[in-house]
Amino acid sequence: MTLKLGVPSKGRLMEKTFDWFAARGVTLRKSGTDREYAGAVDGIDGIELVLLSAGEIPRELNAGRIHLGVTGSDLVREKLSSWDQRVVDVAKMGFGGADLIIAVPQAWIDVDTLDDLDAAAAAFRAHHGFRLRIATKYHRLVREFLRDNGVADYQLIDSQGATEGTIRNETAEAIADITSTGETLRANGLKILSDGMIHASQATLFRGRREQWTPDMRATFKALQSKLGA
């Protein structure tokens, strides 16, 4: 059986993944037309390229429908419970870096740390009658982080995009989102809490659990590891 390698199907993440493998002697390419999600692998035998959305790669790895996958380390942690028992981090790829952070309005001059956020949340709830709202799409990561740090009296509001705008629109009081330079945050009048770093994410090659792997697949994986130096 071949080893299925899942790679993001479009954009910079796909191109950088192709570059990263190419630099290690493994050529990944889209076959057929540019719009077709079929791929080919040269430079190593027994690997099949599967192009799919980066957000679906954790789930597919966990289900065993792909055996290796490139995706953001944030997505694996968000989408899989006890992620480190389900997939193994094979190689950190050094691109696609982004930090999952908590940000609040710059005008909140009294809030710089999680301790401040917690106290502000308590006062906010007493004043407004509902829990302080944090907009995010990273529910698991944010909830676990805030629980570990003993922040209470907040609620998570789902935001799948334009999260920085939720505060201005008064649908949230704070946000937890991915940022690489912080520029969008600043442009939207927000600042990052000094101890509000939840996870420093980067593109990572993961493999799923190996129970169902045949000896062929294991050999192919070994060969790939030696090429990747991983």
Place this chain on the structure above:
Amino acid sequence: MTTDRQDTWDRARAYQGVFMQQGAVVTDADYMQQSDLLLDLYGEDIRARAFTTHDPVRGELMLRPDFTVPIVQHHMASGADPARYTYLGKVFRKQDVVETRETEFVQVGFEIFDGSDPAAADAEVFATFASILKDVPVTASTGDIGILRAAVQGLNTTPARRAALMRHLWRPRRFKALLDRYCGLIAAPASRRALLDAADPMAEMPPLLGLRTRAEIAGRIDALRTDAAADPISQIERDLLDALLKVRETAPHALTALRDIAVDLPSISTAVDGLAARLDALAARDVDVDALPFETSYGRTSMEYYDGFVFGFDADPGLNLPAVATGGRYDALTAVLGGGTGVPAVGGVIRPALVADVEGAQ
């Protein structure tokens, strides 16, 4: 482990029979509960524990993670007092961490709403569960969140600090961090010192965004100033609190230890008297109080709405099972759900399938 469903339901009905003999009225709750109330009570963590679903009109709903909230609501709406209830049915919990655990299980409960003699009601609930489990190899644990609450409420410090500590009673890490700061053991972060050193911190405030107002920000800065000017909590009080949290003995010895602490921390005296009255009431119901374990910190991390007596019955830790039965007093919850007017309430639940597992493991 056990998948004999008939056996589970048979046991459940038998246990319910025991509660009915204590005068409990059979009651029920909807499978789907409004999320907003549960979220408001438990916070975001409930979303990690309860299954949520969505109705186009009613919005977010949760498969009942327990019966307590709907039973309390039912009671507060009915106006009956005193009252006692029993219920039987499935509750649903996500098992995000230990995935081998069941996501739905049959639970049988017994709740007493009666303020006439809290010690007697505590003892009756505990003794009833103990009688069901008398031939099952489980170990009882007991505690009393009320003692820690009384100690915190009696601390010689500002009301704001006491309120902050009360709020984090159930989060030991945060509680300790706050206490360390209030005792002057850790300095405030640099950003806070800079804020408080500024003559007029509001002068250069960036444009305001969102619902949190300028007055709220100014109010918090005032609160921080008051806090910075307050005297630290004394090391003596801190040591007493630590000693209190460490009490873990058989009940009579724990009572002696707590009485000793109460000499220097008189704020806990009433709560300790309550423990003594409860032990007497338990002894009157033939509970072997001399061998009963008591731990001040018991239930502190897992039982957020309990505010007085707490108890649990656990299997041998080697079996790696959740508690077979748990319960406690939740006077404050009834006040929250009753719009300010509460009713003293105590109750507990037992999971028949776990009892079968424990018996099967013998």
